[in-house]
Amino acid sequence: MITGSCGCGGIRFEIEKVTALTNCHCSVCRKTTGASFATFAHVRSARFKLLIGEDLINPGYEWTPGHARSFCNRCGSPAPKFVEATGMVSVPAGLLDGDPGVRLSMHVFTSSKVPWVDLNDDLPKYEKWVPGFVPRDLA
């Protein structure tokens, strides 16, 4: 089991298996994390278990109706979120305690990448959404 938690430990979860790790360079991820890009671990919902802290998860500001980034009400850490469009839980990878066992598989929203980050790896790079995974209401 891979475990994870928010900064204050009020939200704790365990993961049976991480399907993929992606770097998202979109402006929403940058602004909600404060980082140059956000790394997410994508987990099938059946393989994700929230242990404690459901009451601490703030659903977050809706930057467009129905779309927000959750965070911990107590410490402000980003929090795992179920994503309708993919049927998976997006877990901010920095919350993980150990090695998820997979390595980065792609970059998305490279059209919004900050100028001080260079992408010198051979991973697939998508200017926006991964083709085939565009949320219907944002297409």
Ligand SMILES: [Zn+2]
């Ligand atoms: Zn917290």
Ligand SMILES: [Zn+2]
């Ligand atoms: Zn993003």
